[in-house]
Amino acid sequence: MGPVLTARETPPAKPPARPGGRRAVPWAVVALWAAVIALALPFAGQLADAQRDNVVDYLPASADSTQVARIEQALPGGESTELVVVYHRDGGLTAADRSHAQEQIDLITGAHAFDGPPPQGIPSEDGTTLMYPMSTTEPGTDNDARIALVDDVRERLDAAPVEGLDAALGGPGALMTDMEKVFETIDGTLMLATVLVVAVLLILTYRSPFLWLVPLTVVGAAAVASQALVYGLIQGFDLTVTSQSAAVMTVLVFGAGTDYALLLVARYREELRRIERPYDAMLAALRGCGPAVLASSGTVAAGLLCLLAADLNSASGLGPVGAVGVVCALAAMLTLLPAVLVLLGRRVFWPLVPAYGSEPKQRRSVFAAMGSSAGRRPAAVLVSGVLLLGALALGAFNLPGNLAQEDSFTQQPESVAAMKVLTEAYPGQGTQPITVVTPTGRAAEALAEAQGTEGVASARAGRSGGGWTEITVFAKDAPETAGESATIKALRAGLEGSHVGGPSAQQMDLADTNARDQKIVIPLVLAAVLLILMVLLRSIVAPLMLTAAVVAVWGAVMGLGGLLFEPVFGFEGLDPSMPLLSFVFLVALGVDYGIFLMHRMREEALAGAEPAAAALTALRTTGGVIASAGIVLAATFTVLMNLPLVPLFEMGFLVAVGVLLDTFLVRTYLVTSASLLLGRRVWWPGRLSRRP
Structure with a gap:
């Protein structure tokens, strides 16, 4: 970013007239983008489906659990949908309650094709609850059919209510x-909320009734464009895109795109005071801040x-999806935004129009005051900031355990x-099936081994097809407890050639895989970020300083999560993927501001300025x-906190708070004070580290 016009500077002489063809360039860019959007809209609309x-x-x-899910899809009928109908009365079930329950179950099983013999009610020891486990392959892998099945069962349960008797449908399906x-x-809510947040912040930032519309549009x-491109990747490369990935991409496009717009517009406003023609002023602005914007977006895309390299499907799919969003935001902000601003001319800044030859209003900058305070006692500022981040990071020891599936809302x-x-009515008893798939040739042997495994309450053989047989196992312990986990491990160790899956096994595999992915992806992200910074800054010390700073921010926000997630927000656990995803976002996005x-x-x-100056x-x-860019980015991620899923809330909180810490503490005080203490050494071994 180039020097700012000061009171001692005078604008250069009026440049010679440019050829008329220059005026056609912005129009050509706008026309090209109009064509792109016209082609992209139909495909973007299909991304949700x-x-x-x-x-x-x-x-x-x-x-192992993934292999079970895939094999189940290939069995006759396809994927199995497991349901549990639950009847409960606080004072204890009556004979009329049991009769009513059986009548409803008969109607439900008569309307749908459930597997095995008619389901039998299993009463709780205290007599308050009756459960009917049921399994069906009727929907297969068709999500719409499964939703229709669940809705129909619930409608039948609600059709003839009995006073005091609660009837509900649970189970994995x-x-x-x-x-x-x-x-x-999520899609509609997220898009609307993000647009509103960005619009409000742009209006407050620009204090103009028109200017905010340009970057928002x-x-x-x-x-x-990003939605259409991701849809193309799905069709061309069978890319896995989940609703979570699409939601994060939306936030990234609006957050990163608005950040780049803020930087470009600020520099363009400066150049309009020095250069008469908007076209030439925009060229100067792009030359000044373009390299930093390119490097920052490249860092985010590379980190994503x-x-x-992650083994987790949802995480590995998020990488290219997020990168596409950042690249599309960059392309629009370096082509379409400059073209529109040039065509609209200076009047787009009304009422604060930057007139040619004018001087910006001189006022005491809050960041100048912050810099002065850091400059007076840089060592004390640096030590205090590091101690604060370290103290916050200690809260990570209080992070809750892994988030159970039923606690995700x-x-x-x-x-x-x-x-x-x-869980309350059947303490110490498994109510969620463990699925085992075994080669059909040894199905009888595997069934006997499963029934004899320690911790198994019951096991029965199910469907067969494609050389595999399905065995349904119920543990003696409640779902997602240490006892059930031990049973799953025992089944995996004892059943040779078989795969063990089901909801609880999936949660175990998620936790194990996230731990493995962290060991691989985190070093890759650090290496990629350091390499880009070294190339841009021609230094080793400065990149190491910036990277250490963003890692410290990540540790601090994880500590805040430990202090707030369970004690304040009441969350029962931390999504297993959150440490890795929050690290990737905070390091990539945090280094963004360090680059600027x-x-x-x-x-x-x-x-020629001295290091301190x-x-x-x-x-x-x-x-x-x-600061404006940080506030906008943090605000876009806080939109995720309004969605009714705990993992998205946790991601929104960690990234938003991390960006604010990075913007107002690390960039303002720690990086500045460290740079003052290091002096020319911050640019070692580049030529700037040597005295002229």
Whole structure:
């Protein structure tokens, strides 16, 4: 980012007239984007239908439970849908209650094709609850058919209510249906909320009745282009795109795109005071801030693409989806936004029009004051900031355990309520099936081994097909407890050639795979970020300093999560993928702002400024824009906190708070004070590290 016009500077002489052809360039860019949007709109509208939220789309690619899910889809009838009808009366079930329950079950089983013999009610020891486990392959892998089945069963349960008797539908099939219904509402809600948040912040930032519409419209065009491109990747490369990935991409496009717009518009406003013609002013603005914007977007895209090394399907799919969003945002902000601004001319800034030859209003910058405070006692500022981040990071020891599937909702749906009733009414008893698939040739032997495995309450053989036989196992212990986990491990160790899956096994595999992915992806992200920073800044010390700073921010926000998620928000656990995803986003996005600050610092140093002056000038001239960009990005991620899923809330909280910490503490104080203490050494071994 280039130098700012000061009171001592005078505008250059009026440049010679440009050829008329230059005027045609912005119009050509706008026409090209109009054609792109016209072609992209039909495909962008199909992205929601192409999203996949089946179990295997969120599971590790190589896990045992994933193999079970895939084999089940190939068995006769396809994927099995497991349901549990739960009847409960606080004072104890009456004979009339049991008769009513059996009548409803007969109607339900008569209307649908359930597997095996007619389901029998299993009473709880305290006599308050009766459960009917049921399994069907009627929907197969058709999500719409499964939703229709669950809705029909619930309608039948609600058709003839009995006073005081609660009837609810639970089980993995009902839980997955409730999850998908939440996902169906996410796209529209997220887009509307994100647009409103960005619009309000742009109006407050620009204080103009018109200017805010330009970047908002351009980022909308980028969102459409990214959705169409991702749909093309799905069709061409069978890319797995979940609703969670699509939601994160929307936030990234609006957040990153608006950030780039803020930087470009701020620089364009400066150049309009020095250069008469908007076209030439925009060229100067692009030359000034373009390299930093390109490097920052490249860092984010590279960090996201490192997720391709993850074994978790949902995480590996998020990498290219997020990268596409960032690249589309960059393309729109460096082509369409400049073209529209040039065509609209200076009047788009009304009422604060930057007149040619005018001087910006001189006022005491809050970031100049912050820089001065850091400059007076840089060592004390640096040590205090590091101690604060370290103290916050200690809260990570209080992070809750892995989030159970039924605890993934911020508002409890019927399936979760039913499962909680089962947990209380059947303590120490498994109410959720464990699925074993074994080669058909040894099915009888495997069934006997499963029945004799420690911790198994019952086991029965199911469907056969394609060389595999399905065995349904119930553990003696409640779902997702240490006892049930031990039973699953025992089954896997004892059943040779078999695969063990089901909801609880899937949660175990998710936790194990996320731990493995962290060991692989985190070093890749750090290496990619360091390499890009070294190339841009021509230094080793500065990239190491910036990377250490964003890692410290990640540790601090994880600590805040430990202090707030369970004690304050009441969440029962942390999504297993959250440490890895939050690391990728915070490191990639946090380094973004470091690039803007250090790139300006390097410009000042190249112009001959002493290290201290370069650092303070960079903070004074970029601090306001970086703060605005940080607030916008944090606000877009807070939109995720309003969605009714705990994993999305946790991601929104961690990234939003991390961005704010990075913007107002790390960039403003820690990086500036560290740069002041290091002096020229911050650019080692580049030529700027040597005295002129």
